[in-house]
Amino acid sequence: MSKPLLLMTRHFPPAVEARAARDYATIPNAADTAMTGAEIVSAARQAEPAGILCAAGDAMNAETIGQLPESVRIISTFSVGTDHIDLAAAAARGIAVANTPDVLSVATAEIAMLLILTAARRGGEAERMLRARAWTGWAPTQLLGVTLERKVLGILGMGRIGQELAKMARGFGMEIHYRNRRPLPDAEAQGAVYHDSDESFLAAIDVLSMHIPGGEATRRWLNAARIAQLKRGAIVVNTGRGSTVDDEALCAALESGHLRAAGLDVFDGEPRIYEGYYTAPNVVLLPHLGSATVETRDAMGFRALDNLDAVLLRGEPPPHRVG
Ligand code: DGY
Numbered sequence: 102m103s104k105p106l107l108l109m110t111r112h113f114p115p116a117v118e119a120r121a122a123r124d125y126a127t128i129p130n131a132a133d134t135a136m137t138g139a140e141i142v143s144a145a146r147q148a149e150p151a152g153i154l155c156a157a158g159d160a161m162n163a164e165t166i167g168q169l170p171e172s173v174r175i176i177s178t179f180s181v182g183t184d185h186i187d188l189a190a191a192a193a194r195g196i197a198v199a200n201t202p203d204v205l206s207v208a209t210a211e212i213a214m215l216l217i218l219t220a221a222r223r224g225g226e227a228e229r230m231l232r233a234r235a236w237t238g239w240a241p242t243q244l245l246g247v248t249l250e251r252k253v254l255g256i257l258g259m260g261r262i263g264q265e266l267a268k269m270a271r272g273f274g275m276e277i278h279y280r281n282r283r284p285l286p287d288a289e290a291q292g293a294v295y296h297d298s299d300e301s302f303l304a305a306i307d308v309l310s311m312h313i314p315g316g317e318a319t320r321r322w323l324n325a326a327r328i329a330q331l332k333r334g335a336i337v338v339n340t341g342r343g344s345t346v347d348d349e350a351l352c353a354a355l356e357s358g359h360l361r362a363a364g365l366d367v368f369d370g371e372p373r374i375y376e377g378y379y380t381a382p383n384v385v386l387l388p389h390l391g392s393a394t395v396e397t398r399d400a401m402g403f404r405a406l407d408n409l410d411a412v413l414l415r416g417e418p419p420p421h422r423v424g
Contacts, residue, residue, distance in 0.1 A: 216364025
């Protein structure tokens with residue numbers, strides 16, 4: 102039996118590319134850059150693949166999906182987030198959509214913890230000072246941050262990543278509060294305090310870590326009004342999706358001193374970054390590194406291939422179907 106055709110919109114880790122090539126006739130993206138929606142459509146129309154392996158940030162919107170050839174049966178994304186895929190458009194075309202949950206929870210929580218520590222202890226500013234050759238020596242009042250011990254960490258979105266972060270933060274002596282659609286069972290909450298309103302949640306915490314999905318429902322969730330409800334001197338960290346933050350409001354709160362610091366791994370419209378972040382002194386910026394470990398990216402690729410295998414090799418529903 103001939104191997105099913107698989108269009109790959111990105112260059113994936115070597116072990117993932119090798120497994121894909123073992124089981125599929127692959128149409129790789131050797132350029133290692135994201136394809137535009139038009140390029141995806143053109144490649145798909147030319148090759149007529151049975152499946153598409155795409156990634157976060159790809160333009161799998163209604164326009165792209167609407168022009169895919171009839172041959173496409175599944176879009177498997179190398180990501181847990183699916184805000185780059187128009188699920189309704191895929192459903193209308195009868196194309197299954199699947200993602201890669203769980204395998205990136207620890208890696209993403211590590212980046213959230215890294216940002217919390219770096220923001221609290223002013224690691225970004227300190228590094229920039231050294232690299233600018235501007236360090237004049239140790240001083241009793243130089244670059245004073247805040248310690249995390251006994252501070253309240255507020256986790257917005259207590260899913261798998263939020264729960265991994267809670268475990269790590271407990272090791273730093275932080276108290277955990279969370280805001281979620283519903284409270285977790287006690288065994289999962291591990292003593293974390295649930296809030297049933299944004300108001301009580303925001304007023305109670307010292308550090309806000311955001312783990313909510315992108316999309317219209319969460320667009321600019323962290324706006325000027327909610328920032329004002331945070332304590333003066335609070336820290337904000339986002340490893341979820343950039344669209345959930347009002348960049349102008351966040352920068353204004355950093356400039357005014359209402360917020361002590363922020364740490365961001367994701368940006369609205371990335372790789373474009375809101376201009377104010379380039380000059381704000383108390384913000385640490387990472388280029389969407391959440392899942393960027395060798396182990397995690399391999400595991401994501403294998404999970405994405407598991408989804409494709411189910412549909413294209415065995416005629417079964419994908420194990421991690423989202424649409
Ligand atoms: C995801 O999986 O959604 C991440 O943002 C990419 O690491």
